[in-house]
Amino acid sequence: MIGFASEALLWLAGAVTLVGALGILRFPDFYTRCHAATMVSVGGFTLALAGIALQNPVGIYLFKVLLVAAVNLVTNPTATHALADSAYSLGIRPAGLVRNDLAGVRVAGRSGIHGRKGGRSG
Amino acid sequence: MIEYLFALSGLLTLAAIIRGPTFADRVLASGAFMNIAVITILIFAVRAGEWLCLDISVVIIFMSFVGTLAIARYARRKR
Numbered sequence: 001m002i003g004f005a006s007e008a009l010l011w012l013a014g015a016v017t018l019v020g021a022l023g024i025l026r027f028p029d030f031y032t033r034c035h036a037a038t039m040v041s042v043g044g045f046t047l048a049l050a051g052i053a054l055q056n057p058v059g060i061y062l063f064k065v066l067l068v069a070a071v072n073l074v075t076n077p078t079a080t081h082a083l084a085d086s087a088y089s090l091g092i093r094p095a096g097l098v099r100n101d102l103a104g105v106r107v108a109g110r111s112g113i114h115g116r117k118g119g120r121s122g
Numbered sequence: 123m124i125e126y127l128f129a130l131s132g133l134l135t136l137a138a139i140i141r142g143p144t145f146a147d148r149v150l151a152s153g154a155f156m157n158i159a160v161i162t163i164l165i166f167a168v169r170a171g172e173w174l175c176l177d178i179s180v181v182i183i184f185m186s187f188v189g190t191l192a193i194a195r196y197a198r199r200k201r
């Protein structure tokens with residue numbers, strides 16, 4: 001029973017990963033591709049780790065699998081957020097943009113969106 | 123059998139790395155490829171009983187994060 005649940009979770013993870021990879025390849029601009037890549041790296045990855053954790057749920061192995069899941073859930077959205085911030089600061093805009101609420105906002109100083117106004121941002 | 127599904131996803135992600143018009147698309151696709159590689163390593167760890175691979179996957183996840191963050195911080199426009 002546990003083996004069947006594990007295989008089902010792994011197949012579900014494979015399906016989500018495949019759909020996400022197709023989305024990275026097919027979506028029109030960078031920000032929608034961020035959505036697809038997050039589907040791979042959070043949805044598919046966490047489902048696959050749940051399936052792997054069910055294969056041998058004892059002690060140190062379960063702890064290590066949960067550690068990998070927690071580390072990935074913290075670091076991967078952070079990296080995608082930093083990448084999207086960097087892409088916006090380089091002038092990459094969504095396809096079909098009709099109104100930009102960030103048009104007059106100063107972004108991407110040396111200390112980020114919420115950083116200091118002055119300082120050494122030259 | 124399920125390994126082929128992840129292999130196909132990895133190939134699609136490699137195609138996205140080659141095709142991506144801007145650098146940000148390439149970095150995003152390489153992060154996704156790193157995740158698919160870690161999933162494949164973990165499935166191998168389960169199938170073959172090589173539980174040492176769990177430690178390797180922790181290291182790979184951290185390296186992927188540090189690499190993506192370094193490229194993102196390096197490539198942003200300086201004012």
